[in-house]
Amino acid sequence: MLDVSRVQKELVEIDRDKRISGVSITLHGDDISHLSGTISGPIETPYEGGTFQIDIQLPASYPFEPPKMQFLTKVWHPNISSQNGAICLDILKDQWSPALTLKTALLSLQALLSSPAPDDPQDAVVAQQYNQDYPTFVSTARYWTETFAKRSSLGIEEKVQKLVEMGFPESQVRTALETCGGDENLALEKLC
Amino acid sequence: MADFETSDDDYYGDDSLDGLDQEEDDLLWTPQRTPSSASKVITRASLLAAQREDLKRVTEMLTLKEHHARTLLIHHRWDVERLLAVLVEKGRDRLFTEAGIPILDAAHQASARSTSSIMCNICMEDISPNDVTTMDCGHCFCNDCWTEHFIIKIKEGESRRVRCMAHKCNAICDEAIIRNLVSVKDPEVAERFERFLLESYIEDNGKVKWCPSVPHCGNAIRIDGDSYCEVECTCGLQFCFRCSSEAHSPCSCLMWELWIKKCKDESETVNWLTVHTKPCPKCHKPVEKNGGCNLVTCLCGQYFCWLCGGATGRDHTWTGIAGHSCGRYKSDHNKVAERAKRDLNRYMHYHNRYKAHMDSMKRENKLRETVQATIATSESKDDGFRDYSWVTNGLNRLFRSRRVLSYSYPFAFYMFGDDLFKDDMTEEERQLKQNLFEDQQQQLEVTVERLSKFIEEKFDKLPEDKVKEIRMHIINLTVLVDTCCKNMYECIENDLLGLLQSTTHSIAPYTSKGIERASELSVCPDSDQILNSSKANDDDAHDPSWVSSAPGTDSEPRSEGQVSCASLDDNGCSSRKRAREETLGSLLFDLNLPAEVA
Ligand SMILES: [Zn+2]
Ligand SMILES: [Zn+2]
Ligand SMILES: [Zn+2]
Ligand SMILES: [Zn+2]
Ligand SMILES: [Zn+2]
Ligand SMILES: [Zn+2]
Numbered sequence: 001m002l003d004v005s006r007v008q009k010e011l012v013e014i015d016r017d018k019r020i021s022g023v024s025i026t027l028h029g030d031d032i033s034h035l036s037g038t039i040s041g042p043i044e045t046p047y048e049g050g051t052f053q054i055d056i057q058l059p060a061s062y063p064f065e066p067p068k069m070q071f072l073t074k075v076w077h078p079n080i081s082s083q084n085g086a087i088c089l090d091i092l093k094d095q096w097s098p099a100l101t102l103k104t105a106l107l108s109l110q111a112l113l114s115s116p117a118p119d120d121p122q123d124a125v126v127a128q129q130y131n132q133d134y135p136t137f138v139s140t141a142r143y144w145t146e147t148f149a150k151r152s153s154l155g156i157e158e159k160v161q162k163l164v165e166m167g168f169p170e171s172q173v174r175t176a177l178e179t180c181g182g183d184e185n186l187a188l189e190k191l192c
Numbered sequence: 193m194a195d196f197e198t199s200d201d202d203y204y205g206d207d208s209l210d211g212l213d214q215e216e217d218d219l220l221w222t223p224q225r226t227p228s229s230a231s232k233v234i235t236r237a238s239l240l241a242a243q244r245e246d247l248k249r250v251t252e253m254l255t256l257k258e259h260h261a262r263t264l265l266i267h268h269r270w271d272v273e274r275l276l277a278v279l280v281e282k283g284r285d286r287l288f289t290e291a292g293i294p295i296l297d298a299a300h301q302a303s304a305r306s307t308s309s310i311m312c313n314i315c316m317e318d319i320s321p322n323d324v325t326t327m328d329c330g331h332c333f334c335n336d337c338w339t340e341h342f343i344i345k346i347k348e349g350e351s352r353r354v355r356c357m358a359h360k361c362n363a364i365c366d367e368a369i370i371r372n373l374v375s376v377k378d379p380e381v382a383e384r385f386e387r388f389l390l391e392s393y394i395e396d397n398g399k400v401k402w403c404p405s406v407p408h409c410g411n412a413i414r415i416d417g418d419s420y421c422e423v424e425c426t427c428g429l430q431f432c433f434r435c436s437s438e439a440h441s442p443c444s445c446l447m448w449e450l451w452i453k454k455c456k457d458e459s460e461t462v463n464w465l466t467v468h469t470k471p472c473p474k475c476h477k478p479v480e481k482n483g484g485c486n487l488v489t490c491l492c493g494q495y496f497c498w499l500c501g502g503a504t505g506r507d508h509t510w511t512g513i514a515g516h517s518c519g520r521y522k523s524d525h526n527k528v529a530e531r532a533k534r535d536l537n538r539y540m541h542y543h544n545r546y547k548a549h550m551d552s553m554k555r556e557n558k559l560r561e562t563v564q565a566t567i568a569t570s571e572s573k574d575d576g577f578r579d580y581s582w583v584t585n586g587l588n589r590l591f592r593s594r595r596v597l598s599y600s601y602p603f604a605f606y607m608f609g610d611d612l613f614k615d616d617m618t619e620e621e622r623q624l625k626q627n628l629f630e631d632q633q634q635q636l637e638v639t640v641e642r643l644s645k646f647i648e649e650k651f652d653k654l655p656e657d658k659v660k661e662i663r664m665h666i667i668n669l670t671v672l673v674d675t676c677c678k679n680m681y682e683c684i685e686n687d688l689l690g691l692l693q694s695t696t697h698s699i700a701p702y703t704s705k706g707i708e709r710a711s712e713l714s715v716c717p718d719s720d721q722i723l724n725s726s727k728a729n730d731d732d733a734h735d736p737s738w739v740s741s742a743p744g745t746d747s748e749p750r751s752e753g754q755v756s757c758a759s760l761d762d763n764g765c766s767s768r769k770r771a772r773e774e775t776l777g778s779l780l781f782d783l784n785l786p787a788e789v790a
């Protein structure tokens with residue numbers, strides 16, 4: 001069974017210094033095995049200014065087996081699938097250690113954004129561009145950050161639609177999103 | 193080979209008859225004479241002892257604990273020589289760290305013990321010092337967390353290399369600690385751990401392989417030399433050590449694999465049908481083409497064009513059908529057909545001969561019984577004075593050479609065909625080599641058939657002088673057949689495979705005495721302890737749980753519920769491992785724990 005006590009301790013710890021660390025985790029509901037992580041794009045990278053959502057699934061044997069993490073926010077990066085957000089990172093696979101935490105994992109993702117490893121790619125197309133045409137890579141990555149990872153950006157209509165589909169009145173959804181700076185999770189919390 | 197009958201090339205030692213000399217003791221067909229062969233059978237009972245032999249060598253040579261020796265050996269695939277080479281080349285510290293053995297520092301443990309309670313970094317709880325364990329690497333976590341970690345790793349099939357839980361710590365955990373902690377929580381998993389460790393000696397060892405018998409005899413074979421060899425298990429199965437299929441030399445493993453596939457494949461027949469028949473456009477039954485022109489008639493009365501298969505009328509000339517133009521060129525079509533036909537015929541040629549010798553072998557197998565019965569009655573008639581070993585030797589030689597002869601056809605099929613070595617020889621070279629080989633093959637074939645004919649004689653019904661004559665023929669032919677086999681192998685190894693430019697292709701070498709029968713592993717006397725502990729298992733040597741661990745059960749569908757097996761592939765474990773694990777279930781064998789723990 002999932003070590004709930006440890007996960008709760010981890011969540012408290014993450015919450016305590018989320019401002020400094022730039023990573024945070026929110027609960028999806030009652031199910032503690034399904035979490036949602038957020039990392040801010042590291043400065044001086046094409047991801048700067050972006051906020052990236054990460055879906056986190058904890059296997060029953062967590063922390064003895066690694067958490068399953070996947071980018072929900074679309075991102076242009078050699079080690080992250082541009083199609084489905086799947087991540088290629090050793091500590092989420094065979095290099096996982098039970099001594100690692102969700103926080104260290106998210107920080108590692110942040111580090112991965114700063115220093116891609118194009119020789120061990122998840123997305124071959126991106127990796128090829130990274131290796132062969134770095135300037136184009138940077139501008140594509142930046143464009144994707146602008147388009148998909150900025151709170152008050154174009155994505156707002158999609159967020160509205162998503163929340164409306166969940167059964168909330170459109171006017172309330174818009175107000176909630178506005179007061180939360182476009183963060184759909186915070187907005188959802190407000191609406192519930 | 194012309195004058196073989198007068199040749200004194202005879203090995204038969206009994207000089208009471210014909211004064212034949214014993215020339216080559218080597219040729220005697222007496223496998224039971226071999227005192228102890230280089231290859232060893234490792235039974236369930238001797239597995240522990242076999243493993244201990246190597247463990248002992250390493251623990252003594254390097255003065256270290258047994259579990260560290262095992263970690264080293266697993267890391268180096270039980271190759272003691274390679275391990276020692278690394279020791280010499282890189283030094284003790286490198287040898288240890290690369291294999292995941294921490295270079296000990298006991299100070300860690302002492303300091304950890306002194307505090308009143310310890311925070312476990314995994315469950316993040318404060319734990320009493322009595323309930324934590326510090327590994328050799330110095331990392332300390334609570335026993336519950338260690339246990340959980342061990343169980344998951346064992347279930348994942350990583351028993352042989354359970355690493356420490358600390359991030360980036362490469363240390364392999366102490367097997368005694370794993371054993372103790374896991375057996376408290378889950379004895380079944382603890383037993384599985386034991387079995388994995390033990391079987392590592394077979395699974396991770398280049399010189400040891402499971403006998404591929406089905407149902408499994410329970411044995412593994414350890415060889416002492418080149419892995420290109422054929423061995424016989426004590427269960428009687430002869431197999432190629434390299435690919436674990438039936439003994440197939442002079443075919444190489446690749447040739448044999450291709451040949452088996454080809455024989456199974458119906459494609460040849462399909463090929464024939466597509467070349468020789470076409471479906472009728474009306475009733476769709478295959479119609480065979482007879483005669484030269486391209487207008488064919490189906491039994492249903494439909495006329496159609498052979499080239500395109502389209503329905504036509506019946507008026508035609510040699511070059512065309514009235515009112516029908518499909519624009520196909522007769523010559524093109526024929527070329528394809530010709531080639532397919534040629535390929536098929538070539539295959540049939542080799543396959544027929546291969547099959548014929550296989551069938552002969554089956555017939556001669558029955559003959560063996562008859563001959564043995566004849567010998568028995570003759571021996572009793574002659575007051576047991578006469579020795580009939582010449583018949584038995586001849587029979588055994590006949591079997592051995594029949595096999596060789598049979599397998600020489602698939603060999604030739606690939607050696608001189610286009611599948612494997614097309615670019616290795618020019619057409620002329622190929623023709624030359626083929627002639628060379630076929631000379632050898634034919635000589636062998638003729639001699640084998642002659643030997644077969646003489647062995648079939650009812651010598652018990654014949655007068656004394658006639659028997660003497662037959663005896664001489666058989667003795668001479670037995671030697672000659674052996675020589676022919678030897679020559680053919682030499683030709684294959686030196687003139688054919690040996691001269692290939694782009695690839696190396698190896699076969700198991702020819703042995704006059706036949707495929708070596710592996711001998712039982714003798715356990716060294718100073719491991720009495722182990723002997724005793726494994727003797728306890730002797731009684732259930734035929735325990736179905738062990739027998740059912742047959743590699744042959746590979747084909748069993750993988751059961752989905754078994755999480756434990758799911759990642760085996762990723763860990764580079766063979767499918768055999770998986771099969772065994774499934775069939776064994778919870779009926780794991782009751783190994784005695786190694787002495788140090790018990
Ligand atoms: Zn713990
Ligand atoms: Zn460690
Ligand atoms: Zn066997
Ligand atoms: Zn083979
Ligand atoms: Zn028809
Ligand atoms: Zn005609």
Ligand SMILES: [Zn+2]
Pocket residue numbers: 497498499500501502516517518519520
């Ligand atoms: Zn036509």
